Amino acid sequence: MMRCFADSRVKARLVDFFFLPASPAPLAILRICIGLLLLYQAIVLAPFTFELFGRDAFVQGDLAQYLSNPHLPSIKTFLNAFWPLGLVESQVMVGIGVAYTLSLLCMIVGYRTRIATPLAWLLHLTLMNTAPCSNYGADQFLHISLFYLMLSPCGDAFSVTALTKRGVRTTEARFWLRLLQLHLCIAYLASGLEKSAGDQWWNGEVIWRALNLPVYAQFDVSWLAPHSGLLKLAAWGTLVIEIGYPLFIWLRKTRLVWVTLVASLHLGIAVLLGLGVFGLTMLSLTVCAFGLPLFFERNSYRLEKPRSPQ
Numbered sequence: 001m002m003r004c005f006a007d008s009r010v011k012a013r014l015v016d017f018f019f020l021p022a023s024p025a026p027l028a029i030l031r032i033c034i035g036l037l038l039l040y041q042a043i044v045l046a047p048f049t050f051e052l053f054g055r056d057a058f059v060q061g062d063l064a065q066y067l068s069n070p071h072l073p074s075i076k077t078f079l080n081a082f083w084p085l086g087l088v089e090s091q092v093m094v095g096i097g098v099a100y101t102l103s104l105l106c107m108i109v110g111y112r113t114r115i116a117t118p119l120a121w122l123l124h125l126t127l128m129n130t131a132p133c134s135n136y137g138a139d140q141f142l143h144i145s146l147f148y149l150m151l152s153p154c155g156d157a158f159s160v161t162a163l164t165k166r167g168v169r170t171t172e173a174r175f176w177l178r179l180l181q182l183h184l185c186i187a188y189l190a191s192g193l194e195k196s197a198g199d200q201w202w203n204g205e206v207i208w209r210a211l212n213l214p215v216y217a218q219f220d221v222s223w224l225a226p227h228s229g230l231l232k233l234a235a236w237g238t239l240v241i242e243i244g245y246p247l248f249i250w251l252r253k254t255r256l257v258w259v260t261l262v263a264s265l266h267l268g269i270a271v272l273l274g275l276g277v278f279g280l281t282m283l284s285l286t287v288c289a290f291g292l293p294l295f296f297e298r299n300s301y302r303l304e305k306p307r308s309p310q
Helices: 002-019 025-053 061-067 075-085 089-109 113-130 137-151 171-196 205-212 228-248 252-272 276-300
Strands: none
Touching: 002 171, 025 089, 025 113, 025 137, 025 171, 025 276, 075 089, 075 113, 089 113, 113 137, 137 171, 137 276, 171 228, 171 276, 205 228, 228 252, 252 276
């Protein structure tokens, strides 16, 4: 009898964890942030479109085909599809660029998000698969964000249809927010454990190298040379933040502290290493997935009694 009661309580907690109605506002704000970051990235890369994605790009021919996934769409896929219509490479690439930009603009303002977000996801995948050598962590996490956004009700708040409304709480919003939260926990834990396997994260060498590599260096940090202790603390702090993420980000007493630590970590990456898109992408994910839900639940819906899932 007691076992059945305990099992029913566990099931009820799991149902509440995944399906208790939640505000779509955090997902909507994430939609806007990711859309703006992708649009900024597109504007920066626009002058180099043909050098990155064209037939005569930096990486071309058999090597380009070898590096790309033949089972995923690429610009070549679109070229073959539109070749019977007489469209040449430049026309197809301009068309893809225009469609991609329009889909991002629709995402940002919240117009037809159920169409715009999947289109942005598909075209982003196409560009990533066409020039895989140019991809890095930011592209991967931006694409992951698009995946969750295209399946979630991210257009139910802060959109041209909802204007400044925060949207009606739904089980769908809770479910996709939970999956995103769990995905982030796994990603940070895996990243932290992988880092901890290397000696350079224990002796602080990785911090010194990152701050001084010409491709990343933004400031003269030679003054840190005699202070190896600071370098070690920075490296150890990163390990603690990432490995502790799956635990302390869930505890109510430490959640805001950990969100602040993660945000500070990625702001530091953006400023000190010049990885602005990556830093702001990761910051947006954690703040929107873990920080904002607390705000909207405590303030916006404090007086509203949640509906139990049927």
